[in-house]
Amino acid sequence: IQKMVLAGTLAGTLALAACSMGGSAAPVGLSPEAKAGYQLAIEAGCASCHGTNGEGRIGPKWVGLADSQVPLADGTTVTADDAYLYESIKNPSAKRRRGVFAEMPSIQLTDEQIASIITYIRALAD
Numbered sequence: 236i237q238k239m240v241l242a243g244t245l246a247g248t249l250a251l252a253a254c255s256m257g258g259s260a261a262p263v264g265l266s267p268e269a270k271a272g273y274q275l276a277i278e279a280g281c282a283s284c285h286g287t288n289g290e291g292r293i294g295p296k297w298v299g300l301a302d303s304q305v306p307l308a309d310g311t312t313v314t315a316d317d318a319y320l321y322e323s324i325k326n327p328s329a330k331r332r333r334g335v336f337a338e339m340p341s342i343q344l345t346d347e348q349i350a351s352i353i354t355y356i357r358a359l360a361d
Contacts, residue, residue, distance in 0.1 A: 262288050265358050272355025279342055281352065289359040293337045301360040306333040320353045 261273045276282045281294075289297030305315050308331040313319050322329050327339035344352070 262359070265355070268351065268354045269358035270355075272351040272353070272358075275344075275348055275351050276355060279344060279348070279352075280340075281342070284337065284339070289356070294339060295332055295335055297356045298359045301357040307331060308333050308335075317353055320356060321349055324349050324352060 261270055265273060276285070277287070282289075284292055284294035285297050286292050286294075289300075291297070300315050301320070303315050304312050305319070306312050310333075313330060319330065323339075324342075324344065327341060
């Protein structure tokens, strides 16, 4: 059992280390609202796993995510609309994506902050 706990702790530590992000500027052409969401994603730590510019790392990429079809671990597919994005941020384990094994931490964000991050994710649709 101790080996399992140690292995789990080591895996968690490696995942956090892999999430470290480099300094990158905001994607060009963002609206002021999307820039605010970008900045919040940096400050709240979202970008450390989803990528500084939404390119994905340990967590799924945000580029092209909005309104795309997302395969879930239970075999179903869901559209990444605002309701799905909100639920995924508010309650990360509610609908697990297929192939994503990293556990997203639950971060206490206000509805306004979540809406701001969703605006940023939507800006990355192209």
